[in-house]
Amino acid sequence: MPVTAPVPETEPSTAANFFAGVRSALLSVFSLVLMGTYIGMGALTHSVGLSSWWLALSTVLVWAAPAQLILISGFGAGSALVEVAIAVSLSATRLFPMVVALLPLLRRPGTRLSDMLLPTHFTSISMWVESLRLLPKVKPERRLAFCNGLSVGYMGTAVVFGFVGFYLAAGLPPLLSGALLFLTPLSFFISTVNNARQLVDRMALVFGLLLGPLLAYWQIPLDLMWTGLVGGTTAYVINRVREAAQ
Amino acid sequence: MKAAIELGPYIILILVGFLPNEIWRLLGLVMARGLDEGSELVIWSRAVATAILAGVIAKLILFSTGELAGIPLQIRLGAAVCAFVAYIVMKRSVFAGVLAGETVLLLGGFLFSH
Numbered sequence: 084m085p086v087t088a089p090v091p092e093t094e095p096s097t098a099a100n101f102f103a104g105v106r107s108a109l110l111s112v113f114s115l116v117l118m119g120t121y122i123g124m125g126a127l128t129h130s131v132g133l134s135s136w137w138l139a140l141s142t143v144l145v146w147a148a149p150a151q152l153i154l155i156s157g158f159g160a161g162s163a164l165v166e167v168a169i170a171v172s173l174s175a176t177r178l179f180p181m182v183v184a185l186l187p188l189l190r191r192p193g194t195r196l197s198d199m200l201l202p203t204h205f206t207s208i209s210m211w212v213e214s215l216r217l218l219p220k221v222k223p224e225r226r227l228a229f230c231n232g233l234s235v236g237y238m239g240t241a242v243v244f245g246f247v248g249f250y251l252a253a254g255l256p257p258l259l260s261g262a263l264l265f266l267t268p269l270s271f272f273i274s275t276v277n278n279a280r281q282l283v284d285r286m287a288l289v290f291g292l293l294l295g296p297l298l299a300y301w302q303i304p305l306d307l308m309w310t311g312l313v314g315g316t317t318a319y320v321i322n323r324v325r326e327a328a329q
Numbered sequence: 330m331k332a333a334i335e336l337g338p339y340i341i342l343i344l345v346g347f348l349p350n351e352i353w354r355l356l357g358l359v360m361a362r363g364l365d366e367g368s369e370l371v372i373w374s375r376a377v378a379t380a381i382l383a384g385v386i387a388k389l390i391l392f393s394t395g396e397l398a399g400i401p402l403q404i405r406l407g408a409a410v411c412a413f414v415a416y417i418v419m420k421r422s423v424f425a426g427v428l429a430g431e432t433v434l435l436l437g438g439f440l441f442s443h
Contacts, residue, residue: 112423116423116424127395130395130396131394131395140342141342141347145350147350149378149382150346150350152389153385154342154346156388156389158338158341160394164341167345168349169349170385171345171346171349172349172353173377173378175349176353176374177374177375177378179360180357180368180374181357182357182358183357183361186357203357204351257396258396258435260395261395261396262435264396265393265397265400265405265431266427266431267389268385268387268389269408269409269412269430269434270427271382271386272409272413273423273430275379275382277421278379279379283376284379286376287377288379289383290380291379291384291386292383292384292386295383295384296388298384299392307381307384308381310383311377311381312377314376314377314380315377315379315380316377319372319373
């Protein structure tokens with residue numbers, strides 16, 4: 084017979100922890116960035132001829148704005164499926180270390196692997212940054228529900244504003260639709276600059292900005308893959324050599 | 330994606346969007362021990378991911394499609410530069426940067442694209 088400790092009346096339920104997470108998400112600055120990004124994504128989806136429900140499903144399933152951006156613009160450009168899949172996968176490598184760093188914060192003795200499935204799927208830049216900032220302040224037994232609530236808050240925001248962008252783009256004059264389409268590269272540009280705090284990331288950013296259009300202009304096959312491998316590896320090697328010289 | 334129409338956008342979403350993306354999360358779930366944020370593999374994969382994303386961003390600004398293509402290239406580039414400057418000047422505010430870039434694009438587009 085398991086002996087359960089008496090739960091104090093002030094102890095919030097799982098639902099209360101979940102909604103505390105949702106609340107944190109909606110009140111954070113990331114939900115503003117997500118609104119802008121997904122309004123842009125909605126406009127982009129509309130411009131390549133995909134449906135708004137396709138975008139909503141891709142937000143729930145893929146839940147990584149860079150991968151969605153590559154996928155949707157691949158549709159628009161008529162790129163080869165293999166090339167898009169490789170580019171999506173390369174853009175998603177960052178999710179691996181993020182999951183590795185997040186799960187120890189959520190795991191407690193007796194936590195099942197299945198409990199970790201949702202937080203694993205929910206891992207993305209905004210959720211990860213906020214989880215690592217907020218979770219240490221949350222009691223361990225409340226973290227899982229809080230983290231899931233936080234993620235649902237962000238995902239819900241993204242889905243809703245994807246629809247908003249899609250239908251705005253459908254009904255706006257060309258200049259305003261153009262401005263909505265510009266929101267995607269612009270918000271990604273500035274938030275990538277913002278995330279690149281270390282020299283290696285800044286170099287990778289600059290190399291990518293230069294190589295991406297160049298390789299595309301020269302019509303190199305798999306241009307995005309090479310942009311990532313050449314630009315990223317060059318930045319990494321330069322950084323290693325610099326560190327070794329110091 | 331010429332085969333896109335035959336395969337259907339939802340199947341493509343699963344095969345080309347969902348699976349190649351989700352594999353990294355599942356790999357993280359399985360191997361969630363032993364690697365830290367400062368390990369060399371993590372630094373390299375972050376650099377590759379950053380360069381790819383930067384490449385996509387630059388292509389979308391330079392080789393725009395749809396209504397954005399109707400706004401001249403110089404204005405799109407100028408708007409991106411202004412966004413960057415505003416972001417730096419406004420103490421690294423992403424919001425200020427995006428707002429400044431959009432303002433420049435709209436003003437420039439209004440004045441010069443006719």
